[in-house]
Amino acid sequence: MSMFKEFAMPPLVLTVIAAVVTGALVATESVTTPIIEQQAAAAADAARAVVLPSADSFTQVTVDEMPEGGVDIYEANNGTGYVVTAQAKGYGGMLKVMVGIDSNGLISGTEVLENNETQGLGSKVSEHAFMDQYIGKDSTLEGIETISGTTISSNAFSKAVQNAYQVYGVAAGVEVAGTQRDPITDEVKAELFPNVTSFQKYAVEGEAYKAGDEGYIVVTSNAGFAGDVTTAIGFDLNGAITGVVFTETSETQDYGEQYTRASWKDAQVGKTSADELDLISGATVTYDALKLNFTEAFEMLPTLADASLEYEGTAEGYNGTMTVAVGIDSTGAITSVRLVDSADDFASKVSDEAFTSQFVGKTSTDGISTISGATVSSTAFIEAVNNALAAQKGA
């Protein structure tokens, strides 16, 4: 074989073949890409229609600062609501969910777009048997049940829906209430301050308590590795940590879980800043969540000295007992009112700002107008507030 044939021909032939193949690929791509994109858009629109059946067609809404986990948001052209695509970290990757939110802020439907969860377990969150419970719920997602054995995947789905609500809130310009967390139990309070008999709740954004004359308890929560990490932190009157109780955590055994052990918790006593927290190597994500919890708690501490305490009052409403929590400051003036519990059908009406704002600044309920069409419920509300005021005077 000549030098040319033996050494130059082979790479030359390979190059020519590669060039021809590349040409064929480019040609095919230019033909198929428009079709594929069109199909994807049609499929997405079809999915949106399933999730918000009352809509006719959609227009995308541009959001300048997309909240965390938000992918996109489309508004129904006939004004019946929005469809948000949002995601949250699941067990096997990002769980992408499409959520339909109607004009009342309630969920009209959900669909999972991307599910990489474990087959037979987390994959079930894509099934309607699980997703149907979300229909009709509002942003607080009260009463949602997870699928047993799929904590992380189910929590990821809920988180994705919450993220969707955040995007909706920005685009529609509405306030979106977060999920309600159960307040800490008396056992938790006793664990942090065994000698205190009376704990009073502060009327602030978040959850904080006055622990008698000994100090404060602040409850904060942030997303950890396998779900939310919620801590109740005890502080003394100088703002130093007295104790930590984990009220919600599913962090990995021997990794993030180590923070819940007495050895770590006891070591943080006396510290006055979140930067002083001890880091356990190999459990950084949990540490980040804890640091946020502590930072937020430390930030809240100075505000508690002047904050109003919450007093509860009850009264008989339309369908049963109504419980109201009233924030009253040291002068006896109302700073806030909040409906805690009510079986009334008109509960949403008494939570309306136009009604509740009447109470702020007053030291009695004289002159508060009831809501027309909800007389019994609003009268009960006023009576409950009165009882709360009385409780404060007597306290």
Next chain:
Amino acid sequence: MKKNKLSILTNGIIKENPVLVLVLGTCPTLATTTSAINGLGMGVAATAVLVFSNLLISLLKSVIPDKVRIPCYIVVIAGLVTVVQMLVQAYAIDLYNALGVFLPLIVVNCIILGRAEMFASKNSPLDSALDGLGMGMGFTLTLFMMGSIRELLGSGSIFGVSVLSTPIAIFGVAPGGFIVFGCLVALVNKITEGKAIKKKEFSCADCPVASVCGQSKLACEKGEC
């Protein structure tokens, strides 16, 4: 040896079934046979690629120098699979979603490269195309059979329609796949009475890289390769 056209075609179905006799393409076989329809879809897609790759490589066999034949085959096969992938995504989106990652994985399906090397590089385009079709049919048939068995036993359904209420889950995952695979290999062995493929003595001359192997011919003949 002039093979009769029909025998080339039927060769791939039992006698030299690529999955059960030549034991090629085991990976996509186990992965896509969780249901009959997936196995069928994979088989049809692979057959399309096989026919055209065999045809192309046979047409180019006199042009491709021996030294670079493997890279050349791979470029052709990869290009072909990518074109098929784009066409399937544009015109058969349901099949595309069902096959998922296994469509692009046809590139590394040993059957394609194996037949290019074993047959297409040494035979006429028409014969090669027929061989591709036969091998593809054998592959599809095997995948369909395995898929049906595993779907029926593992999920209790036939083509997605539930018929059994107590499936045996292990057949839906790898261990069960291997069990079914082994049983089918045994079955084929029985049918062909163990004479399916002539057991060749593998000597240096049969080695695919013989032409570039550095070993001296003498050592090779002594069997010291």
